[in-house]
Amino acid sequence: MAGTVKRDYSLVGESTRRAIETGLASAKWYHTDVSRKAIKELMQRSDGPAIRDTIIWIVAILGSAAGGIYFWGTWWCVPFFFVYGVLYGSSSDSRWHECGHGTAFRTRWMNDVVYQIASFMLMRNPVTWRWSHARHHTDTIIVGRDAEIAVMRPPDLLRTALAFTGILDFRYSLPALVRQAFGKLTPDEKSYVPEMEQHKAVIAARWHIVIYIATIAVALYTWSWLPLVLIGVPRLYGTWHMVLTGLLQHIGLADNVVDHRLNTRTVYMNPISRFIYWNMNYHVEHHMFPMVPYHALPRLHELIKHDLPEPNPSMWHAYREVWPVLLRQLKYEDYFLKRELPLTARPYRGEFHEVNMSAAAE
Amino acid sequence: MADWVEACAVDDVEEEDVIRFDHGGRTFAIYRSPDDEFFATDGFCTHEKAHLADGLVMDDIIECPKHNGRFNYKTGQAKGAPVCINLQTYPVKIEAGKVMIQIN
Numbered sequence: 357m358a359g360t361v362k363r364d365y366s367l368v369g370e371s372t373r374r375a376i377e378t379g380l381a382s383a384k385w386y387h388t389d390v391s392r393k394a395i396k397e398l399m400q401r402s403d404g405p406a407i408r409d410t411i412i413w414i415v416a417i418l419g420s421a422a423g424g425i426y427f428w429g430t431w432w433c434v435p436f437f438f439v440y441g442v443l444y445g446s447s448s449d450s451r452w453h454e455c456g457h458g459t460a461f462r463t464r465w466m467n468d469v470v471y472q473i474a475s476f477m478l479m480r481n482p483v484t485w486r487w488s489h490a491r492h493h494t495d496t497i498i499v500g501r502d503a504e505i506a507v508m509r510p511p512d513l514l515r516t517a518l519a520f521t522g523i524l525d526f527r528y529s530l531p532a533l534v535r536q537a538f539g540k541l542t543p544d545e546k547s548y549v550p551e552m553e554q555h556k557a558v559i560a561a562r563w564h565i566v567i568y569i570a571t572i573a574v575a576l577y578t579w580s581w582l583p584l585v586l587i588g589v590p591r592l593y594g595t596w597h598m599v600l601t602g603l604l605q606h607i608g609l610a611d612n613v614v615d616h617r618l619n620t621r622t623v624y625m626n627p628i629s630r631f632i633y634w635n636m637n638y639h640v641e642h643h644m645f646p647m648v649p650y651h652a653l654p655r656l657h658e659l660i661k662h663d664l665p666e667p668n669p670s671m672w673h674a675y676r677e678v679w680p681v682l683l684r685q686l687k688y689e690d691y692f693l694k695r696e697l698p699l700t701a702r703p704y705r706g707e708f709h710e711v712n713m714s715a716a717a718e
Numbered sequence: 719m720a721d722w723v724e725a726c727a728v729d730d731v732e733e734e735d736v737i738r739f740d741h742g743g744r745t746f747a748i749y750r751s752p753d754d755e756f757f758a759t760d761g762f763c764t765h766e767k768a769h770l771a772d773g774l775v776m777d778d779i780i781e782c783p784k785h786n787g788r789f790n791y792k793t794g795q796a797k798g799a800p801v802c803i804n805l806q807t808y809p810v811k812i813e814a815g816k817v818m819i820q821i822n
Contacts, residue, residue, distance in 0.1 A: 400774075490799075494766055553802065646783070647781065
């Protein structure tokens with residue numbers, strides 16, 4: 357049982373050793389039973405929906421950027437940069453994610469092009485992050501294994517609040533790219549990026565840095581902030597929606613379990629957020645069946661919802677549910693929210709998890 | 719000495735699909751391509767131990783259900799991250815409506 361053992365979120369530390377030793381690392385996860393015929397149909401790829409959505413996305417990015425440039429120097433530029441920022445700093449995350457999985461488009465090169473563009477917008481090294489995300493799917497919220505745990509325990513509430521401004525991410529991402537451009541990967545990065553891929557991470561980081569240097573040069577040459585407001589800085593002022601939606605994926609739920617129903621959350625969202633987020637609000641479904649493209653997730657949800665906890669009806673509802681859990685975790689970090697399953701679901705099997713189920717709030 | 723082993727009946731595999739075949743403590747994946755040819759590879763992804771038979775066949779590609787790693791199931795070639803190691807392939811022949819694979 358996890359008990360009161362202090363969590364070590366390094367990927368090469370004590371929690372890593374324990375996760376491997378106890379079989380939590382690379383474990384077999386719970387899946388809702390779905391017939392091969394049904395899942396095969398849901399997994400089918402098509403270019404159509406993603407081409408349509410990408411055209412809308414690009415037109416919206418270019419349109420809002422054009423408006424911002426046109427009205428630059430007046431207050432009228434603010435609403436345009438508000439939209440541009442969210443598209444640049446938030447919607448790029450879901451494009452990065454879906455294209456990284458290779459599920460957005462059927463055609464591989466289309467996934468790769470959008471993946472590279474979105475990685476740049478997010479200041480993410482396209483190589484290291486591809487591998488960290490693979491690890492996230494293998495060992496979702498397994499402490500010492502998952503490189504993408506957004507809120508660690510005990511939660512740092514100030515840090516979590518600051519995440520909405522993008523400052524902390526920016527402070528980490530840019531120096532990380534500079535470090536990688538100089539050929540240095542951290543022990544954590546080396547733990548999930550295979551040796552044969554590490555040089556690609558260095559090359560990718562160098563390309564990103566070259567573009568940022570060019571942007572700064574243009575800003576200095578024109579003696580204007582505008583180039584930076586268009587490239588790079590949207591990662592600060594436009595990142596709030598990514599954090600607003602993304603934090604809810606796992607926050608306040610169990611760690612060190614092998615059932616996505618216990619550590620992942622599905623939240624019903626408004627259509628605009630779902631467009632920005634590319635349906636990743638169906639997050640339990642995505643983790644259980646990562647082969648299903650974003651546009652088929654609502655259908656997958658309908659198919660398996662009898663076996664999943666009731667989704668939160670809104671983001672507001674989800675945050676209201678999470679807040680008291682976070683406060684409690686400040687004093688008692690084992691505490692987590694165990695969400696009710698419907699009567700039609702197969703029950704949780706606590707004995708297969710390392711987590712102390714008695715620490716759960718239901 | 720390589721043995722030919724009966725893996726399944728031809729009709730057990732749908733067109734552009736894959737099934738799992740276990741034999742001698744090993745797991746294989748049997749594919750039927752869109753042009754009605756049969757192929758066989760190791761059953762587990764070379765990245766992590768996921769059953770390829772739960773994955774998706776698209777043209778000559780098998781995509782792993784765990785991390786979407788892609789292989790050409792005809793040649794075993796890994797098509798890029800997160801798969802870097804090629805997949806072992808096995809000769810296949812059809813005899814009297816049965817899919818036979820040659821296992822080393």
